[in-house]
Amino acid sequence: MSTPSVCPVPSTPRRKLNETLMALPSSAIREFFDLVTASDDIISLGVGEPDFVTPWAVREYAIFTLERGSTTYTSNRGLLELRQEIARYLDERFGLSYSPQTDILVTVGVSQGLDIAMRTLLNPGDEVIYFEPCYVAYAPMIALAGGVPVRVDVRYEDGFRINFDTVEAAITPRTRAILVNYPNNPTGATFTAEECQRFAALAEKYDLTIVSDEVYAELTYDQPHFPMPAQPGAYERTVLLSGFSKAFAMTGWRMGYVAGPPDIISAMTKVFQYSMLSAPIMSQYAACEALRRRHQDVPGMIESYNQRRRYIVEGLREAGLDCHMPEGAFYAFPNVKKFGLSSREFCLRLLKEEKVAIVPGGGFGAIGEGYARCCYAISIAQIEQAVEKIARFVKRL
């Protein structure tokens, strides 16, 4: 006698995903992104990338390397040719001395550089001091690497300048690193030479590593950029993160690099080797060409951003918004508190009523609440329309 076969009752798998990941809030900007994408005919000041297409000479060179058949893996650290170009650039432009052989690692965007820096530097429970408002990935990257993000707020009232007493008060025996970003996304503030020196002094005093995201270094308008590794005593303690996305208009190529002391770079290369193997060769060759051509391509773009920076800030102020003049990057971060709406509500209504997209400041950290990020990497004509619409909108509030 045979028993009839019974279909097993389907059960829901009881998945147990990574707890640290599950505990992370999802990006507040995501919700806003979905709303904006669903609307038509909007003027978006919500972007975070140049409106320039990568210069044709760079694109054409990448096509050439494809045609000649450069389609392989490269050295884990990246093409030596590219590391040499990066070393030459860092030396000529910022007076930094890095060896292409041992001190530079080519990464897939600055985001990956940040990720592997954290995975390299941190043991479980190590603390990393970072500053809000900031790029959305900082705290999650620290947490996912097993670290503990320790937030220090930077305030509009202080002109978005760092309060070093607060920084020092946040340092504990578990503090391993300080993560900085200047010129800053979203505030547009940057560091003076003295501020850089104070970070370097803190790192020395407490034996910390500075992870310095300087991807907007070229986009500094009123003062030169002071690279962290150039500060007295900082070279041995700094991991410099940078890349090609912003100043070279190459976001989609995903090209970044890390420069630092050889022991850290060597350890980071190990993480990179197991997780990525090598950055895309086509993008690496394009980056070589972008560096060789930087004197032709970059200054015009910087001058253009500088003009738009003055134009948008003037326009926002005329519209009745309080706004610091950004010192770098391509974002203005006006204060919208006096209109009595949360920044989310302000941005949602502006989107709905005037079809202008700006990003609620709360997405860049709690201290960003009451502000909104306006990217001015769009045409002057669009900026003009956007500020007119913003002016009309706030008059109604």
Added chain:
Amino acid sequence: MDVILEILKENARTPNEQIAKRLGRTPEEVERQIAQLEKERVILGYQAIVHPEKCEDNLVTGIIEVKIAPQRGSGFDSIAQRIYKFPEVKLCYLLSGAYDLLVIVEGHSLKEVAAFVSERLSTLEHVSGTATHFILKKYKDFGVIMQDVETQERLPVIP
């Protein structure tokens, strides 16, 4: 180059108020500076860049290579002057290489341009030869690409 010139070369219709805001100057300053540039003939004029196939003027453009025998004393200049004074001549350059002057002539028909070359240009004293090329299609003029070529794929919101 003055940055005002760069802005006007990119778009000559940029309002003075906008230039002022972009450069952190006052509109009065900008107006004064532009007037000065015009007075010094740094700025020679303002023209629109027109899509040749959309403006319906049906103009024919001839590019003419002109070989000339330079004259004692005035070199190429006096003969160039005799050529560029014709209103049909829109452009006249002295070049290095196989011929001497590059002349661009506009007319309402092939016949009109050809007649200008055969009757007025090639018959000039000291002109020893011409070669005429007619433009069939303009892909790019004054730095402007005629077709919309670049695609805009930017995401509207990026952190």
